[in-house]
Amino acid sequence: MRFKLRQMEAFRAVMLTGSMNGVARLLFVSQPAVSRLIAHAEQSLGLRLFERDKGKLTPTAEAQRLFEEVGQLFDEALRIDELARDLAERPEGELKLCSSPSLALNFLPPVIARYVNEHPRVRLKYHTTLLSDMAHELLGRKVELAVSVLPIDNPNLVVEPFATGHMVCILPQGHALARQDSVGLAELARNRLVLYSRNIPFGQLVAAAFQRANVPWRATVDIVRAELACALVRSGVGVAIVDEFSVAGGGWPGIEVRPLREPIPLALSLVRSRFERPGRQAQRFVKLLKEQAQRRAAAVQ
Structure with missing residues (x-):
C-alpha cells in the first residue's frame, strides 16, 4: 500500500x-x-x-x-x-431505529425508556428522519426499523400499520374557538393559519381536507415541523393544524387542542426492509411499541 x-x-x-x-x-x-x-x-x-x-x-x-x-x-x-x-x-448487540419527527416528542419516549430499562446491555441508536429519506435509511441498512406517522409506499419495504390517530387543531389559550368541543375547517379559515407547507406530506393531507370541505384558505405562515407551529400559536401568531402525537401529554402549556370536525386520519406504521429479517432486539422493541399503542387506544376510549 x-x-x-x-x-x-x-x-x-x-x-x-x-x-x-x-x-x-x-x-x-x-x-x-x-x-x-x-x-x-x-x-x-x-x-x-x-x-x-x-x-x-x-x-x-x-x-x-x-x-x-x-x-x-x-x-x-x-x-x-x-x-x-x-x-x-454490550454483548446483546444494538438496535438502530428511526421515526417521523412528530413521534419523537411524546409517543416514542415512553417506549424507548421501557426498552432501555428492560434491555440495558443493548445499545439503542435512534434519530428522526423525513418520510422521503426513510426508505433509503432502511434499504441502506442504516437502520433496522422505522416508525412512520405517514403512509409510505415502496415495494421493497414491509409496512405494518399498528395504530391510528388524527390531525388536530391547536389554538392560543383563551381563543374563542377553544370554547367549542370541536372546530370546523371553515371556522379555522377565518383566522390566521399556521400550516404545514404544501410540498410535504402533512401539508398535502391538510390541503386535501380543505379542498374536500370546499373551504378556501391561505396560510399566513408555512412550517415543516409541529413544534414550530406550537411555538407560533402559543405566541399568538394564529391557529394551526398538527398531528395529535406532537401535542399529546400536555407538553405545550399556553395552547389548546381541539379535534377537527372534518377528520384527517393518520395511520402509524412499522416499516422494515423486505430483504432483512427483523432481529431479536427489533422484535422486542416492536412488542413494547404495540403494547404502548394498545394502552393509548384504551385510554382514548
Whole structure:
C-alpha cells in the first residue's frame, strides 16, 4: 500500500489543524516525525500535498480530494472501533431505529425508556428522519426499523400499520374557538393559519381536507415541523393544524387542542426492509411499541 495508514493519520491531522505543531500535539509525536511522515507520503504517492511558505502549509487541490476520501475512511474506522467496544461492553448487540419527527416528542419516549430499562446491555441508536429519506435509511441498512406517522409506499419495504390517530387543531389559550368541543375547517379559515407547507406530506393531507370541505384558505405562515407551529400559536401568531402525537401529554402549556370536525386520519406504521429479517432486539422493541399503542387506544376510549 503506497499511502500508509500512519501517513493518512498524519495527513488528516495536518488538514484539520493547519500546522505541524498542531499535528504534533494532536498525535503526541514530535514535529520532525510529522514532517517525515508527510514527506514520505508525498514521495511514495508522487504528489505534492502541501505548499510550504514560511512555516505555513497550504493544501493543494490533490490534497483536498484525498482529504474527502481519508475522512470517510476514518469515519468508518471509528464506526468499527465503536462496534468493537459495543461487542465487549454490550454483548446483546444494538438496535438502530428511526421515526417521523412528530413521534419523537411524546409517543416514542415512553417506549424507548421501557426498552432501555428492560434491555440495558443493548445499545439503542435512534434519530428522526423525513418520510422521503426513510426508505433509503432502511434499504441502506442504516437502520433496522422505522416508525412512520405517514403512509409510505415502496415495494421493497414491509409496512405494518399498528395504530391510528388524527390531525388536530391547536389554538392560543383563551381563543374563542377553544370554547367549542370541536372546530370546523371553515371556522379555522377565518383566522390566521399556521400550516404545514404544501410540498410535504402533512401539508398535502391538510390541503386535501380543505379542498374536500370546499373551504378556501391561505396560510399566513408555512412550517415543516409541529413544534414550530406550537411555538407560533402559543405566541399568538394564529391557529394551526398538527398531528395529535406532537401535542399529546400536555407538553405545550399556553395552547389548546381541539379535534377537527372534518377528520384527517393518520395511520402509524412499522416499516422494515423486505430483504432483512427483523432481529431479536427489533422484535422486542416492536412488542413494547404495540403494547404502548394498545394502552393509548384504551385510554382514548
